[in-house]
Amino acid sequence: MVDLLKLTEEALEVVRDIVLESIKSGWGLKPRSIGAYGDRSYTFDLVAERTIIDIITEKLKNVAIISEELGVTGSGNPDYYVLIDPVDGSRNASRGIPIYSTTLVISKTMNSRDIIVGGVIDHVSGELYIGEKDGTVIASGGEPKLTNVRSLKDSYLIVCMGSIRDERYRKWTEKIISNSGFSSFLASTALEICYVIAGRVDGYVCLGPYLRPFDFLAPVFLLKLAGGTYRILTVEGVTEEVDLSAGKNFGVIAAPNDELAIEILNLKEDP
Incomplete structure (x- = not known):
């Protein structure tokens, strides 16, 4: 059985390396087409999306993918639904502002109440936020640190x-x-x-x-x-x-x- 938490972590860490390299070398900064939801895509968006999809579908054979760039693809009767934002903060990334990330969700159904695993990686710092339903959350390498501010x-x-x-x-x-x-x-x-x-x-x-x-x-x-x-x-x-x-x-x-x-x-x- 596939460990969905480890799979999510692997996908996010690999995509971070690829996105950073594409931006550092310059080839990832080329503007591309408009994505499925109407936003301008860059090469790093498309590479990030393809990288995550390849890693996920290598381990999970029957999935539906919902992504900012491609829209909805994959199986019509999947075991899992995978929701991806390849690069959240693309405008920041394209302008050299160091605040952008990738997000990934794996769910049993199309409804958010059935999410099993969620993860976010900060591309610049490498900090990973990840957790599994009924489990704990890893926040930037440690435990969550919610403040007690109530006003x-x-x-x-x-x-x-x-x-x-x-x-x-x-x-x-x-x-x-x-x-x-x-x-x-x-x-x-x-x-x-x-x-x-x-x-x-x-x-x-x-x-x-x-x-x-x-x-x-x-x-x-x-x-x-x-x-x-x-x-x-x-x-x-x-x-x-x-x-x-x-x-x-x-x-x-x-x-x-x-x-x-x-x-x-x-x-x-x-x-």
Whole structure:
């Protein structure tokens, strides 16, 4: 039987080496086509995707792949569903900003409640965040270090800039930023949520529908395993689970505890 945790770790570590080499040598920085979900792809995106798919399918013969670049491919009746964001933070990587990652999820069904394994690797530092359902989380080589910050006024938050640009969420976002101790934005959702797990920040906030499942499902799965909490936001409200291949986008609030998450939610103005 295949050890899915080890397989995920292997895929993430191999893809990191290949992406870094492609960027260092320059050939990975060439712009390519538009990916399946509408974003500009670079050569390093496509190489990362192909590397992960090859490693996964060598060990798992009957899988469906859901990836940012290719869309949905593989078996129509799979044993596992594999969700991939080959490089989260491609724009950062292409401009030499050292904040980008790869995410990988393996699930028994298309529903996020059935995720078995999730992993995120920081390409620049090599830090790996990985965990298995009903197990523990390894966060950058050690245990998770969620903070005990329970009040917005004491918090250091990462806030998605799209929430400010969008008039529908601007007032809510401004309230969050005004009431927080400090806020920032790094443009790699997966790493930003992993920083909550590592205790580097106290929360991640993206209020509007700007994220696709492969952007956030791996890190929120790990956050929950580590004892933290999250809310997936839709235009209709809050949901706890999503379809891995969902064509629509979502928002996310990630926090070390319910108190902080609820305080953020409660700042929303009623229509």
